[in-house]
Amino acid sequence: MSGDARLREIYERSVAALRQVVTDMKITEDELHLAGHYFNRLGQSGMCPSLLDVAFAMTSIDASRQDFGGTRPNLEGPYYLPDAPLRADGVLFEKAPAPDAPILTLTGSVVDAETGKPIPGAELDLWHADENGIYDREGPFLRGRIHADQNGRYLLRTVVPNDYSEHDTDPIGELFRAMGQGNTRAAHIHVKIHVDGAEQLMTQLFIPHSRVLDTDYVVGAVSDDLLLKLEDAPPVAGQGPQYTAKFDFVVRRHAARQAAE
Ligand SMILES: [Fe+2]
Structure with a gap:
């Protein structure tokens, strides 16, 4: 056509x-x-x-993506900044977070959807709001790139993000208010994955602490397969409550996708 x-x-x-x-x-x-x-x-x-x-x-x-499988993609949203700092230790905060901010240690693998094999060196570019739902819109706080190791495994330590409201002062918020609908996004971590320099996946991981998982205003954004399962972890001196979670990213590479199309 x-x-x-x-x-x-x-x-x-x-x-x-x-x-x-x-x-x-x-x-x-x-x-x-x-x-x-x-x-x-x-x-x-x-x-x-x-x-x-x-x-x-x-x-x-x-x-x-109906026929392609792999981790469900999700929106990039408006707050991505290119050239985030490399975080060799996997820690997204170079300054100490608030002493009561909850901290997440997230581990897992980046795996090729076709072969099932890990992707060594895959780059995860991450950004998200803080424990109060606020993004660092200009600086590197809670932003960074980390690389999977030779076995495709990664480790991330960061603040657990909170829900945040958007569109308070624009016509989208006006429409939501007129309909009696909320304008809050469920807490999430944005993840963009590059393999060999090419973007292969853009998604969001959701936080079970969110109060608006069922009413996120982006229709259909939240899904069970992108919802982290947080477990309590031992305390760390000077930091807030500690949590761990695991998530494996299953990446369908563009070349494979294009061959199938
Ligand atoms: Fe966001």
Whole structure:
């Protein structure tokens, strides 16, 4: 199908689906124009891509990977910064975290989905919010790159992130408030994996302490297979509660994916 024909089919099917909503809900002309003015405000705020992500991105991601297996991908989100520092010891905080901040030691492997073999030297690029749900948006705190060892194994030590709210002051938040819906993201750690310099997986790992696992506003983002299982660990002097968890990343390499497509 040519690009134009594909666009036409997408437009026609989308409009047909929405016509049914107009019929079922008996949407008035006034309500249609109210929606139009809302989309004008949304566009002026630059938030159109974010609203599409909120509503459809996880559906798109899941549809794209149906036949490929491996760890479920997830959104990159707006707070990625390239060139995060290398963390040879796997510790994401170069300054001491707050004394009551919970600390996570995460271990596991990076494995090739096709061969089942570990991927030595795979690079994990990680970033996340702190124990209060705040990102270091400019600096390296709770950001870093770590490398799997010769057996594909990695070790990460970091603060356990908290839930955070977004869109408090933009038209997406306005829509959420009007609908009586929350604007909180479930606590997560972003992970981008590179193998031999090429990005092979972008995902998020979720924290069971989150209070909004069932209501994360990114539709479909939270799934059981990305939910860490935290276990209590022995105390460390001067640090908050200690937890351990394990997670194996199963990576489908692009070359293999492209050959299958
Ligand atoms: Fe995030």
